[in-house]
Amino acid sequence: MTDALAIARELLRCPSVTPADAGALGVLERLLRDAGFDVHRVTFSEPGAADIDNLYARIGDAAPHLTFAGHTDVVPPGDVAAWRHDAFAGEVADGVLYGRGAVDMKGGIACSVAAVLGYLAANGGRPKGSISFLITGDEEDVAVNGTVKLLQWAAERGEKFDHCVLGEPSNVEALGDCIKIGRRGSLSGTLIVDGVQGHVAYPQRAANPVPEIARLITALSDDPLDHGNEQFPPSNLEFTSVDVGNAATNVIPAQARAKFNIRFNNQHSVETLRSLIEQRVAAALSGGRLKARIEWLPSNSGAFVTKPGPFTDLVVAAIEQVTGRRPKLDTGGGTSDARFITHYCPVIEFGLVGQTMHKVDECTPVADLQQLTAVYRGVLDRYFA
Secondary structure (H helix, E strand, O other), rough: OOOOOHHHHHHHOOOOOOOOOOOOOHHHHHHHHHHEEEEEEEEEOOOOOOEEEEEEEOOOOOEEEEEEEOOOOEEEOOOHHHOOOOOOOOEEOOOOEEOOOOOOOOHHHHHHHHHHHHHHOOOOOOOEEEEEEEEEEOOOOOOOHHHHEEEHHHHOOOOOOEEEEOOOOEEEEOOEEEEEEEEEEEEEEEEEOEEEOOEEEOOHEEEEHHHHHHHHHHHHHHOOOOOOOHHHHHHHEEEEEEOOOOOOOOOEEOOOEEEEEEEEEEOOHHHHHHHHHHHHHHHHOOOOEEEEEEEEEOOOOEEEEOOOOOOOOHHHHHHHHHHHOOOOOOOOOOOHHHHHHHHOOEEEEEEOEOOOOOOOOOOEHHHHHHHHHHHHHHHHHHHHH
């Protein structure tokens, strides 16, 4: 079982909805151990979060050290009756592989494993440096017991990585159209305005927080956080809900709350952005009896960018040779575990086409699996040349 399709199908048959592993890491452990990798299964814990099983495997003991990263956990399938093919059967129909995780990102992992096994078979079973795999099981959830701790564990063992390829579904329309070289950060909070409850007929005895929170929402939404830079578009703040918890029409509410999320570029950190928003809220307050504050949610999602250079050029060359496309170097989209990996080595993201990720009937053409395997093989050949 060394071709990407066979590996992907076996992985898809493991219903590894976060935090369950359901045997997915065991599939990889068996394949990599049989190929000569030193394989470790490591479980991490955190109060208030589920225990997560992770896998680290390495072959070789010299530099350069290229690591492939990914996650075997998947989001729930949703309405199983809406799927044309069983979400956890790994079925192939008309040249397309169906299943939850087909593109996000068991398919990408399968391609990297198949490429590495093929490379080793063609090179006497050992790389001209080191190859490793960093595989977690909680990327789709709170991401506290996975890659972030696995990297710390590896560093404590003396592991040093030179470069990383993360197999997230980076492509937009066709394989080869996009490499992620960075990601925006993510920060969420709730804007709270405290008023004084009272009867609507006697507004002088109350303080209505609704007009004030509406004004603050407008002020925070209208004033740009920045104007972007060469690698990133401008940061954006989006309000996602407004709530006063009031079922009555004749009662002025005591409090109004508005949830928001900020996707920010590398001109900010989590700390500086919190300070900036709090300063703007304070400046926009109209005074009087009303007070406003922000409750921030914890965030481990900072912005980062891998600057273009020899490594990105190498990956671009491998992609262009296989697909005929020259990929765009992009920093858009959501967050990924690359935000943790960037603290240890340069990282790029290149995987399958993400059109169907998290959707009913998630799928990928078998031809894309074959091409992605060939791209990864091209990266390996060039990297260890």
